[in-house]
Amino acid sequence: MSDRITSRPPATPATGHGRISTETVRSIVGKNPVRRTFWRRLALIGPAFVAGAWQFGPGNLTTAMNAGAGYGYALIWVIIVSTLLMVFLTDMSVRLGIRTPVSLISSIKDSLGRWTGVAAGIGVFLIALCFSVGNAVGSGVGLAMLIPGSSPVMWTVICTVAVATILLMKGIYGIVEKALIVIVAIMAFCFIVSAFVSNPDWAAAGLGLIPVVPDGAWLLIIGLVGTNFSINAAFFASYGTKARARSESEYRDITIVDTIPGIVAPGIMTALVIVVSASVLFDTGTPAPGAFVGLARIFEPVAGPVGTWIFALGFFGSAFSSMIPNCIAGGTLLSDALGRGASAETITARLGSAFILAFGIAITVAFAGSSPIELIVLAQALTVLFAPLLAALIIIMANNRALMGPLRNRWWQNVLGVVGFVSVLALSIRLLISIVAG
Known part of the structure; x- marks a missing residue:
């Protein structure tokens, strides 16, 4: 009897009668998550904050300031809705980054076909081209205001060459990035202070939460959605999550310290930009400005004549810092779509990034005589044309039972995802009709 007992193999998860399924192990881990200290949770900050910082660029600032200057507080609701939808799309992308075996586009190819994955990568690349216009124009105008x-145009060329150099000399990037973050942070602080010093009409701002569409505001609304519901930034969040090798046990903490605050923070800042612009440029009877010099007046209540200098420096910082992740993301996803690797180091990714930078210069030079504000707003609006495909793919992949397992979308996440998809689809159709109608 004892021989029979001792000859029986031990009950372990890896063998015979004691085997535990992978899903069972995952459920056990999910119910007993590892407790993390405050500092260990902060270490999870990353992909969503990158997406949020990418949003808060010159296109975002320009469309928001023009909204406040031209329509007062009426368009604040666009920012609130866009931010809410952006949180849920980014959350789906983060979960996809946790669960996909290689990359999101590779998983799309496996599940939905090669050409669907190719279309997704090209879609992100085309959106990056549109964003490159705002970044190029913004960096040049910001420095021209300082000097x-x-x-x-000269400063746009210089900034583009500088970005290309930084991408080649990676050791410099960390230092430049920190300096630019400080510059943008100073401008963000000024917006917060100005929101109170400029004495806005908070009751009117509250009414701005009620959806209304003023006459002639559709293009601006589409631009606001294109920058604040930035689906290409949400799409790329899966790559950042994958690069950091995040696990399912970290998902809850990622949501708390990264996804929600990383997207909500720039949304709040954008709403404050509209509030300050409405208070300084609209309520005073000043017409919507046709140049950035008029927009720079928003900091006068805080810093007087120095306010223009702070605005110009911060605007340049937001544009220059956005140029880097924009061209990296566009080049990387194009490379992945074409089967050349999901890395910014591939030859295809480098060529794609170079083309994005060159495109920004070319459009800036071609439309040098046009209003920079109108050019940026139009470029941001055009990003909406490619957004429905990316939104649909994120939602479909987040519902893939075999791929997502316990991180698959819940019904309420699907409801909000579909609302986001329908919104960008409707706006893209309206934009197409406007373009065709001239």
Whole structure:
């Protein structure tokens, strides 16, 4: 009897009668998550904050300031709705980054076909081209405001060459990025202070939460959605999550310290931009400005004449810092779509990034005589044309039972995801009709 007992194999998860399924192990881990200290949770900050920082660029600032200057507080609701939808799409992408075996586009190819994955990568690349226009124009105009009399186009070329150099000399990037973050943080602080010093009409701002569409505001609304419901940034969040090798046990903490605050923070800042612009440029009877010099007046209640300098420096910082992740993301996903690897180091990714930078210069030079504000708003609006495909793919993949397992979408996540998809689809159709109608 004892021989029979001792000859029986031990009950372990890896063998015979004691085997525990992978899903059972995952459920056990999910019910007993590892407790993390405050500092260990902060270490999870990453992909969503990158997506949020990417949003808060020159296109975002320009469309928001023009909204406040031209329509007062009426369009604040667009930012609130866009931010809410952006949180849920980014959350889906983060979960996909946790669960996909290689990359999101590779998983799309496996599940939905090669050409669907190719279309997704090209879609992100085309959106990056549109964003490159705002970044190029913004960086040039920001420096031209700092050095009166200088050419914005000249500064655009210099900034583009500088970005290309930084991408080649990676050791410099960390230092430059920290300096730019400080500059943008100073401008963000000024917006917060200005929101109170400029004495806005908070009751009117509250009414701005009620959806209304003023006459002639559709293009601006589409631009606001294109920058604040940035589906390409949400799509790329899966790559950042995958690069950091995040696990399912970390998902809850990622949501708390990264996904929600990383997207909500720039949304709040954008709403404050509209509030300040409405208070300084709209309520005073000043017409919507046709140049950035008019927009720079928003900091006068805080810093007087120095406010224009702070605005120009911060605007340049937001544009220059956005140029880097924009061209990296566009080049990387194009490379992945074409089967050349999901890395920014591939030849295809580098060529794609170079083309994005060159495109920004080319459009800036071609439309040098046009209003920079109108050019940026139009470029941001055009991003909506490619967003429905990316939104649909994120939702479909987040519902893939075999791929997602316990991180598959719940019904309420699908409801909000579909609302986001329908919104960008409707706006893209309206934009197409406007373009065709001239």
